[in-house]
Amino acid sequence: xxxKITMREIAKLANVSQPTVSRIINGNKGVNEEIAKRVxxxxxxxxxxxxxxxxxxxxxQSNIIGISVTxxxxxxxxELIDHLESEARKKGYxxxxxxxxxxxxxxWENIQNFIARQIDGFIIVPTGExxxxxxxxxxxxxxxxxxxxxxxxxxxxxxxxxGMIAAxxxxxxxxxxxxxxxxxxxxxxxxxxxxxxxxxxxxDHKNYIQLKETSKNNFLIRRDIKNYFQKVESxxxxxxxxxxxxIAIEFMRAAEERNIRIPEDISIIGFDDTYLAKIMGxxxxxxxxxxxxxxxxxxxxNRIENEVSPDxxxxxxxxxxxxxxxxxxxxx
Amino acid sequence: xxxKITMREIAKLANVSQPTVSRIINGNKGVNEEIAKRVxxxxxxxxxxxxxxxxxxxxxQSNIIGISVTxxxxxxxxELIDHLESEARKKGYxxxxxxxxxxxxxxWENIQNFIARQIDGFIIVPTGExxxxxxxxxxxxxxxxxxxxxxxxxxxxxxxxxGMIAAxxxxxxxxxxxxxxxxxxxxxxxxxxxxxxxxxxxxDHKNYIQLKETSKNNFLIRRDIKNYFQKVESxxxxxxxxxxxxIAIEFMRAAEERNIRIPEDISIIGFDDTYLAKIMGxxxxxxxxxxxxxxxxxxxxNRIENEVSPDxxxxxxxxxxxxxxxxxxxxx
DNA sequence: CTGTTAGCGCGTTCAC
DNA sequence: GTGAACGCGCTAACAG
Numbered sequence: 001x002x003x004k005i006t007m008r009e010i011a012k013l014a015n016v017s018q019p020t021v022s023r024i025i026n027g028n029k030g031v032n033e034e035i036a037k038r039v040x041x042x043x044x045x046x047x048x049x050x051x052x053x054x055x056x057x058x059x060x061q062s063n064i065i066g067i068s069v070t071x072x073x074x075x076x077x078x079e080l081i082d083h084l085e086s087e088a089r090k091k092g093y094x095x096x097x098x099x100x101x102x103x104x105x106x107x108w109e110n111i112q113n114f115i116a117r118q119i120d121g122f123i124i125v126p127t128g129e130x131x132x133x134x135x136x137x138x139x140x141x142x143x144x145x146x147x148x149x150x151x152x153x154x155x156x157x158x159x160x161x162x163g164m165i166a167a168x169x170x171x172x173x174x175x176x177x178x179x180x181x182x183x184x185x186x187x188x189x190x191x192x193x194x195x196x197x198x199x200x201x202x203x204d205h206k207n208y209i210q211l212k213e214t215s216k217n218n219f220l221i222r223r224d225i226k227n228y229f230q231k232v233e234s235x236x237x238x239x240x241x242x243x244x245x246x247i248a249i250e251f252m253r254a255a256e257e258r259n260i261r262i263p264e265d266i267s268i269i270g271f272d273d274t275y276l277a278k279i280m281g282x283x284x285x286x287x288x289x290x291x292x293x294x295x296x297x298x299x300x301x302n303r304i305e306n307e308v309s310p311d312x313x314x315x316x317x318x319x320x321x322x323x324x325x326x327x328x329x330x331x332x
Numbered sequence: 333x334x335x336k337i338t339m340r341e342i343a344k345l346a347n348v349s350q351p352t353v354s355r356i357i358n359g360n361k362g363v364n365e366e367i368a369k370r371v372x373x374x375x376x377x378x379x380x381x382x383x384x385x386x387x388x389x390x391x392x393q394s395n396i397i398g399i400s401v402t403x404x405x406x407x408x409x410x411e412l413i414d415h416l417e418s419e420a421r422k423k424g425y426x427x428x429x430x431x432x433x434x435x436x437x438x439x440w441e442n443i444q445n446f447i448a449r450q451i452d453g454f455i456i457v458p459t460g461e462x463x464x465x466x467x468x469x470x471x472x473x474x475x476x477x478x479x480x481x482x483x484x485x486x487x488x489x490x491x492x493x494x495g496m497i498a499a500x501x502x503x504x505x506x507x508x509x510x511x512x513x514x515x516x517x518x519x520x521x522x523x524x525x526x527x528x529x530x531x532x533x534x535x536d537h538k539n540y541i542q543l544k545e546t547s548k549n550n551f552l553i554r555r556d557i558k559n560y561f562q563k564v565e566s567x568x569x570x571x572x573x574x575x576x577x578x579i580a581i582e583f584m585r586a587a588e589e590r591n592i593r594i595p596e597d598i599s600i601i602g603f604d605d606t607y608l609a610k611i612m613g614x615x616x617x618x619x620x621x622x623x624x625x626x627x628x629x630x631x632x633x634n635r636i637e638n639e640v641s642p643d644x645x646x647x648x649x650x651x652x653x654x655x656x657x658x659x660x661x662x663x664x
Numbered sequence: 665c666t667g668t669t670a671g672c673g674c675g676t677t678c679a680c
Numbered sequence: 681g682t683g684a685a686c687g688c689g690c691t692a693a694c695a696g
Contacts, residue, residue, distance in 0.1 A: 018689090
């Protein structure tokens with residue numbers, strides 16, 4: 001492995017000093033055009049590429065953004081990552097991606113590694129509350145994405161509203177018995193429940209299909225749903241809102257095996273509006289990914305590049321319902 | 333933003349010299365235990381993390397591996413990335429992920445950036461032949477994954493065999509008219525075609541549904557399939573092998589709209605055995621991802637860490653068929 | 665407009 | 681066993 005070429009060697013080849021090469025590369029004005037051309041030619045010829053580790057050390061700035069997500073098997077996060085990488089790249093930043101696997105300990109390791117790598121800031125889909133306090137004490141720009149938190153900058157969705165939209169859609173379609181599938185009693189569920197209440201319906205908790213794990217593993221989801229089916233014998237709801245699209249699909253599959261027709265017997269609304277929902281024709285609550293990504297990066301880069309007010313920024317984006325086949329059925 | 337703490341400051345706080353701190357952190361023997369404890373305590377207290385940019389500069393080694401993939405909307409690549417990140421992490425390496433979006437120009441930019449970031453080596457799902465020559469002249473360890481190339485180390489699949497397996501399965505199920513859906517006439521197709529020929533069947537090229545784009549965009553796939561349906565009026569095959577699982581799903585969806593029953597009217601075998609295939613009950617050719625990732629990393633790390641023979645290593649892994657509902661139908 | 669000098673944070677001699 | 685001195689490749693301050 002031959003050693004990598006340095007700026008000093010470029011300088012020697014072009015008969016100039018090394019700082020002159022630096023000035024040319026960084027587009028600093030006040031360099032003789034002839035010399036600049038000569039140097040750029042040499043750079044081109046030998047395929048020289050500046051060492052960003054050295055730049056990082058010197059500039060005290062890496063142009064790297066860390067991203068930690070809780071999983072990547074949910075296509076929603078894939079889309080998020082893809083947009084983040086594209087947008088960050090446009091603004092001159094690279095991404096270091098880490099997966100916390102829903103584990104706060106790994107999450108903290110990820111953050112330590114971000115710091116070691118001199119990232120300029122990071123974006124995180126948190127595993128929970130566990131590390132938020134430590135993060136806010138870190139003195140490094142950080143933005144939470146997909147969720148909200150008061151002690152940190154965050155760009156999330158109005159999850160309460162999302163639940164309400166689902167509930168209202170079901171009500172308008174004439175449903176009177178409602179189901180829910182998820183892992184926790186979060187805002188999405190509370191919005192669902194409260195919108196039902198406001199319209200004079202009570203959510204019956206026996207119609208909450210409680211999952212043990214989140215979408216990490218389809219088989220666990222399916223198993224939990226099947227267990228529920230066996231336990232209750234017959235379902236006491238005609239519509240169901242699910243915590244994400246993967247769960248919606250698994251419910252569809254399980255229902256199919258029981259000869260339950262979708263949407264005639266049971267209507268479904270999923271969450272995230274991933275391409276899974278598009279492929280399968282599942283109605284789903286859409287999160288505005290573009291807006292979420294752009295807003296998040298804007299906040300982060302502002303924190304990085306400017307002195308900004310210390311007040312935390314918390315953005316709640318608006319969900320919308322994308323109607324597809326699984327909820328296109330009107331009960332009389 | 334308070335400045336980051338350095339080794340020198342740790343040294344001062346612990347009343348030792350900076351090199352001593354360095355020795356302790358790097359586990360170099362020959363340091364007084366008392367002092368080591370004292371220093372580690374200080375490190376712990378102030379939350380000091382060594383600056384990897386400086387380490388990279390000094391050691392001429394970053395412990396970063398670059399990964400460039402052509403897309404991430406195919407879950408197969410997501411799985412690949414996830415495994416690569418996990419395994420690399422276990423061995424002390426971080427990942428910088430780039431998406432070439434099937435564009436050789438972006439691919440080359442990605443590689444330039446890898447070099448600038450001082451990656452120790454990189455792994456690439458190439459966009460095609462375009463950059464392979466330049467990569468092999470690069471003097472940086474690189475391994476191609478999912479495909480094979482003679483001029484570079486590579487870990488791919490025996491795609492010929494994959495096509496043959498699909499063909500043989502269809503033949504054994506009594507099919508005599510065969511379809512294929514894909515973007516190109518690659519080894520997978522050639523294996524399919526040749527296995528048919530060996531068994532006395534000829535692949536009729538009008539049964540090749542040619543797609544313009546690859547799985548980047550489901551809508552384009554669906555559009556191409558629908559166009560084909562309109563063009564031919566009725567399908568002249570009873571089984572079809574698809575270039576990947578996404579295409580298989582889109583075919584299923586399009587078939588459904590035409591009231592074509594799967595697998596009674598048409599059997600399907602997909603490719604990649606992603607969770608999409610699992611969810612949808614689609615038979616699919618499985619690629620051994622674990623083995624692929626482990627082998628790739630092993631080769632790459634060997635190139636990075638040892639002096640190894642300059643002979644290129646080309647591994648062809650064996651595909652296997654995972655049978656699910658879409659091919660579980662025997663024609664008489 | 666260009667070159668000389670210094671130093672970012674770390675690891676590695678080499679004396680002591 | 682420990683510290684002083686140096687340099688990795690680069691940018692920035694200052695001279696000329």
